[in-house]
Amino acid sequence: MRALLSRLTLAASALFFLPWAHAQNADARKEIEAASQAALSAAQQGPAEVKLGGQAVLKLPDNMMFVPRLQADRLMAAYGNGKDPSLLGVVLPKADEDDWLITVNFEKTGYIKDDDARNWNVSELLDSLREGTKQSNVERVKRGFPELLIDGWVEAPKYDSKTQRLVWSVAAKHKDDGAQSDPTVNYNTYALGREGYITLDLITQQSQVPKDKGAVLALLNNIDYVEGKRYADFNSSTDKVAEYGLAALVAGVAAKKLGLFAVIGAFLLKFAKVGLIAVAALGGGIWSRLRRKKADPAGPGQQ
Numbered sequence: 001m002r003a004l005l006s007r008l009t010l011a012a013s014a015l016f017f018l019p020w021a022h023a024q025n026a027d028a029r030k031e032i033e034a035a036s037q038a039a040l041s042a043a044q045q046g047p048a049e050v051k052l053g054g055q056a057v058l059k060l061p062d063n064m065m066f067v068p069r070l071q072a073d074r075l076m077a078a079y080g081n082g083k084d085p086s087l088l089g090v091v092l093p094k095a096d097e098d099d100w101l102i103t104v105n106f107e108k109t110g111y112i113k114d115d116d117a118r119n120w121n122v123s124e125l126l127d128s129l130r131e132g133t134k135q136s137n138v139e140r141v142k143r144g145f146p147e148l149l150i151d152g153w154v155e156a157p158k159y160d161s162k163t164q165r166l167v168w169s170v171a172a173k174h175k176d177d178g179a180q181s182d183p184t185v186n187y188n189t190y191a192l193g194r195e196g197y198i199t200l201d202l203i204t205q206q207s208q209v210p211k212d213k214g215a216v217l218a219l220l221n222n223i224d225y226v227e228g229k230r231y232a233d234f235n236s237s238t239d240k241v242a243e244y245g246l247a248a249l250v251a252g253v254a255a256k257k258l259g260l261f262a263v264i265g266a267f268l269l270k271f272a273k274v275g276l277i278a279v280a281a282l283g284g285g286i287w288s289r290l291r292r293k294k295a296d297p298a299g300p301g302q303q
Contacts, residue, residue, distance in 0.1 A: 028078070035078035039071040043092070053088050053106045055193060055229050059222035064215070065092050066104075091200075091219065100204040100212045102219065108196040110240035111231075117159040117166075117246045125250050126153060129170060147175040154185055154209055157250045164192035164231045165220055168250050171206055182207045189220045190249065194233045195240075197249075198223060 044050060044067075046060035060066055067075075067090045073083050084105070091102040130150045137147040154169035169187040177183070187202040187209055200223075202209075202216035225231070 031078045032075075035071070035075040039067045039075050039090075042071040043067045045094075050089075052104065052198060052223070054226070055106055055195070056191070056198060056223050056225045058104070058219060059224075060091070061218065061222075063094050064219075065094060066090070067092065088198075093215065098212070098215075100202055100208070100215060102216050103199070103201045103203070105199045105201075106196060107199065110196060110242040111194060111234045112192055112197060112242045112249070113245050114159065114161060114164065114192065115245065117157075117161065120157070120247050122153070122156045125157060125247060126150070126170070133172070148172050149175055154206060155187065155213075157246075159246060166190040166192070166246060166249070167217070167220075169209065185209065187213050187216060189216055191220060191223045191225070192231050193225045194229050194231060196242075 043065040044060065046064045046066070047062040048060045048066070050058040050060050050066045052058055058066070069087060069089050072087055072089050086105040086107050088104045088106055091104060093100060133148050133150050141147060149172065151171035151173060154171045155167055157166065157168040159166045167187075167189050169185055171183070171185060173181055173183050182205050184203060185206045187204065189200045189202070191198045191200075200216050200219050202212060204212045227233075
């Protein structure tokens with residue numbers, strides 16, 4: 001139980017810019033514990049079929065559980081975060097030795113054309129990310145946050161045009177981080193549909209991605225859009241088309257149109273759930289704090 005509560009704590013901590021000191025307030029701690037217990041009590045245990053916002057069905061394996069939107073929203077609110085209207089829930093592993101978490105969202109953006117994925121240049125996408133991060137560091141320094149550096153792809157963008165599935169992950173770290181740092185990252189997966197896309201974002205440590213990514217990829221392969229919501233159901237005469245393509249989802253290459261800072265702001269809001277950006281803003285150390293909480297006999301649930 002303690003390990004699961006710690007993973008729920010990770011969800012609220014890694015997804016948003018949140019001063020850790022807020023959670024030290026006694027009333028806040030009580031609400032965090034209550035929200036965590038409510039989330040675990042409401043969790044749908046696998047194996048099960050989970051309905052995702054009237055858009056799709058997720059086949060949940062027997063080694064995972066799904067926390068629905070209401071309890072997930074309360075959990076986020078307990079950490080001082082505003083509600084995310086796109087959040088559908090979170091998936092947790094049942095095994096205590098697994099320390100990952102997967103957020104599930106649906107973004108109703110309209111139909112996203114995937115033409116640009118046929119000839120995109122992943123090196124150029126990475127350069128765009130690096131340039132945007134370099135520019136945003138000016139503002140980060142002004143606000144007292146450490147500068148970020150984009151190391152490279154944890155997983156270079158891969159798109160399957162037959163299934164309309166997209167996978168990518170980028171590595172980032174503080175400018176002064178040592179070579180041995182092991183940051184929290186998001187391993188991002190997308191399933192495109194007629195009206196937008198479902199995201200399954202794995203939050204874990206960079207070193208654990210090779211081991212943990214199988215969990216989110218298994219879920220990605222077990223999402224089935226319902227009839228009428230599939231990518232193939234698109235009607236060009238009636239349906240809304242998104243103003244951007246897949247490249248903009250990956251690296252904000254719409255910077256030329258929207259302005260560099262606007263894109264970085266949108267990137268922070270939409271993608272990071274990118275734990276790597278959020279953790280950097282928090283000053284890092286979330287995983288070490290969680291491990292201390294696990295080992296602390298006076299922690300939540302032991303009062």
